[in-house]
Amino acid sequence: MAHKEWHIDRLKMKPGLVWQMAVNSLKVRISRTTLTLLTIATSSAFLIYLLTLPRSDDLADQQTWYLMLGLSVLVSAAGVLNTMLMSVSQRYREIGTMKCLGALDKFVLFTVMVESAILGFVGAVIGVLVGLTISILLGLLEYGFSLFQYLQFDWILLKILAAFALGIFLTTFGSSIPAVIASRMPPMDAMRGEK
Amino acid sequence: MSSLHTKTIPASDMPDRPAFNWLEDTGEDADLTVMTRDVTKIYQMGEEKIHALGGVNIKIATGEYISIMGPSGSGKTTLFNVIGGLIKPTSGNVFIDEIDVAQLDANELAWLRCRKIGYIFQSYNIVKVLTALENVTLPMLFAGVPPDEAQDRAVYILGRVGLGDRVLHTPKELSGGQQQRVAIARAFANKPSIILADEPTANLDLKTGE
The missing domain is CATH 3.40.50.300 (P-loop containing nucleotide triphosphate hydrolases)
Known part of the structure; x- marks a missing residue:
C-alpha cells in the first residue's frame, strides 16, 4: 500500500499578518481610502454639528431638528454602506486568489473587517474634530465668548462616542455582507466574481 | 463535451522512470499522488445543463509530468480546478495522497x-x-x-x-x-x-x- 509522506494539518491565522494586510491594502488604494474617509468624516462632522447646535424650545424648531438628524443619519448610512459594499465587491478576484494560496476564510473576513474598522475610526476622528471646530467657530461668530451657554455641549463625550459608534458600525456592517459571501465561496467562483 | 484527451510525458529529469499509464491500473499505487474516481461536473446555465466533466478517472504518480490537451470547452480547466480543490465536483471523488478532498473541512x-x-x-x-x-x-x-x-x-x-x-x-x-x-x-x-x-x-x- 501507499505510504503517506504527509498528513493533513490545520493552518493558524496570524493576527499580525491580518493587520499588515489591512494597512497595506489601505495604503495601496490610497485614493479609494481617502474617498471613503471623506464620506465618513463628512457624515460624522455633520452629526456632531447637529448635536451641538443651539436648540430653542419651540416645537416646530424641535421637529425640524429631529427631521434633519434623521435624514442626515439615513443619507450618510446609505453613502457609507454603498462605498463599503462596492470596495469589497471589487476584490472578489483578489480574495479568490488569496484563498488559492491558503488564506483561511476567517483571515479574509478579518482583514476586510479590520480595514473597515480602521476606516470608520479614522473617519470618525476627523469628522468629530471638524464638526466640533465648525460648531465652535459658528458659535463664536454668533454669540461671542459666551458660546457655551448656547451650544449643546452637555453630554458631549456621549455625543462624540455616538459619532464613533456610527462610523465604525456603518463601515464594518457595510463590508461584512460581501466579505462573508466572498470568504465562503470556493476560490474559483470568487475569482470569477460569481455570487 | 467530455472528450478529454490525455497524454502522459515522463519527466525529463527522470529518464529512468517509465511513463505512467493512467488508462490501466498498473498496480503501481505506491507513489500515487492524485487519483480521481468518476468525477463529473455539471454547470447549470439557466435552463441549460453543461456537462463539463463526464466521469473522469485519472491517476497521477509522484514525480510524473502530465499534459492534458483538448479543444477549448473540453473541460481542462474544470479538471484542473476540481483536482486543485478550487471547485467542488458535482459527483465523484478526488483523492490526494489517498485523502478524499471532499471530506476535508x-x-x-x-x-x-x-x-x-x-x-x-x-x-x-x-x-x-x-x-x-x-x-x-x-x-x-x-x-x-x-x-x-x-x-x-x-x-x-x-x-x-x-x-x-x-x-x-x-x-x-x-x-x-x-x-x-x-x-x-x-x-x-x-x-x-x-x-x-x-x-x-x-x-x-x-x-x-x-
Whole structure:
C-alpha cells in the first residue's frame, strides 16, 4: 500500500499578518481610502454639528431638528454602506486568489473587517474634530465668548462616542455582507466574481 | 463535451522512470499522488445543463509530468480546478495522497492548497496590491514560515525565475511574462507536492513561453 509522506494539518491565522494586510491594502488604494474617509468624516462632522447646535424650545424648531438628524443619519448610512459594499465587491478576484494560496476564510473576513474598522475610526476622528471646530467657530461668530451657554455641549463625550459608534458600525456592517459571501465561496467562483 | 484527451510525458529529469499509464491500473499505487474516481461536473446555465466533466478517472504518480490537451470547452480547466480543490465536483471523488478532498473541512482544505498544491493560472492571478516579493512571500506566511526566512526564500526563487532585479516591483510595473514568472515563483514557494498549471504560457509570447 501507499505510504503517506504527509498528513493533513490545520493552518493558524496570524493576527499580525491580518493587520499588515489591512494597512497595506489601505495604503495601496490610497485614493479609494481617502474617498471613503471623506464620506465618513463628512457624515460624522455633520452629526456632531447637529448635536451641538443651539436648540430653542419651540416645537416646530424641535421637529425640524429631529427631521434633519434623521435624514442626515439615513443619507450618510446609505453613502457609507454603498462605498463599503462596492470596495469589497471589487476584490472578489483578489480574495479568490488569496484563498488559492491558503488564506483561511476567517483571515479574509478579518482583514476586510479590520480595514473597515480602521476606516470608520479614522473617519470618525476627523469628522468629530471638524464638526466640533465648525460648531465652535459658528458659535463664536454668533454669540461671542459666551458660546457655551448656547451650544449643546452637555453630554458631549456621549455625543462624540455616538459619532464613533456610527462610523465604525456603518463601515464594518457595510463590508461584512460581501466579505462573508466572498470568504465562503470556493476560490474559483470568487475569482470569477460569481455570487 | 467530455472528450478529454490525455497524454502522459515522463519527466525529463527522470529518464529512468517509465511513463505512467493512467488508462490501466498498473498496480503501481505506491507513489500515487492524485487519483480521481468518476468525477463529473455539471454547470447549470439557466435552463441549460453543461456537462463539463463526464466521469473522469485519472491517476497521477509522484514525480510524473502530465499534459492534458483538448479543444477549448473540453473541460481542462474544470479538471484542473476540481483536482486543485478550487471547485467542488458535482459527483465523484478526488483523492490526494489517498485523502478524499471532499471530506476535508475549510481549514484543512486551506492547508492543502497552501502546503501541497502550487497553482499557476492562465491569467496570472497575482495580487495586484502587493509587490512581486510580497506575492511570493504570502503563501509562506500563510503556512507559518517566519517572515525573514520567507523573504530570503522568496528572493531566491524570484532570482531563479530571472526576476532578481524586479523583486520590489508591483504587478503594474511588470510585463505579462514577468507577472507569470512571479506566479510560477509563487507556486513553488511552499515546495508543493503537486504543481497544477492551467495553460501557463497561453498569454505569453512564444519565446517567453519556452
